[in-house]
Amino acid sequence: MTKNKQQKNALLTILCVLALAVFGAAMVWLHYQQLCSPGGGDDPYTSDLGQHLYFAQQGMIYSTVSLLIGPAYDIAGRIGIAVLLAVFHLAAVAVFAWGLRAALPESTRPVRLLVSLAVNLATAVWMPRGGYWYQGTVGGTIYHNTTYIMLAPFALLTMLAFCPRCAVGWICTATRCTPCC
Numbered sequence: 001m002t003k004n005k006q007q008k009n010a011l012l013t014i015l016c017v018l019a020l021a022v023f024g025a026a027m028v029w030l031h032y033q034q035l036c037s038p039g040g041g042d043d044p045y046t047s048d049l050g051q052h053l054y055f056a057q058q059g060m061i062y063s064t065v066s067l068l069i070g071p072a073y074d075i076a077g078r079i080g081i082a083v084l085l086a087v088f089h090l091a092a093v094a095v096f097a098w099g100l101r102a103a104l105p106e107s108t109r110p111v112r113l114l115v116s117l118a119v120n121l122a123t124a125v126w127m128p129r130g131g132y133w134y135q136g137t138v139g140g141t142i143y144h145n146t147t148y149i150m151l152a153p154f155a156l157l158t159m160l161a162f163c164p165r166c167a168v169g170w171i172c173t174a175t176r177c178t179p180c181c
Contacts, residue, residue, distance in 0.1 A: 092152035
């Protein structure tokens with residue numbers, strides 16, 4: 001590998017690490033705000049996160065959310081839940097980037113991670129709905145819904161396990177992935 005290519009790869013790696021750190025910090029902040037919000041429909045951070053915590057504290061274990069959110073709260077309070085959700089966001093980015101190997105075989109890992117991050121961010125838009133603002137209500141990444149956040153890495157891994165040639169189902173072309181899409 002030439003020195004110029006090594007420098008470019010090093011810069012991409014640094015950019016990737018910084019972008020993922022900013023994304024992770026933003027997700028911690030977002031979910032912490034959701035836990036601190038009073039709700040009531042007027043708040044832009046209204047979500048079901050508080051309800052999941054309440055169910056977990058009552059011993060109602062029915063999903064990955066209720067299984068992990070209670071211990072995270074017991075260990076570190078609201079910030080523990082926020083960090084847990086940010087970890088799941090980053091896991092979804094990592095799994096999607098891993099799946100991009102087949103779609104972008106010439107790309108380096110930092111490039112695939114940045115593409116994956118861009119796809120995750122592309123669906124994080126503010127959408128007016130029902131008189132209040134919800135975040136990400138139309139895209140594949142629904143930031144207000146804790147269940148979807150914690151499901152995303154598992155759903156992506158499942159899809160990749162059943163369709164390894166496709167990398168990611170929605171990038172497939174009709175001729176390349178017909179058997180598995």
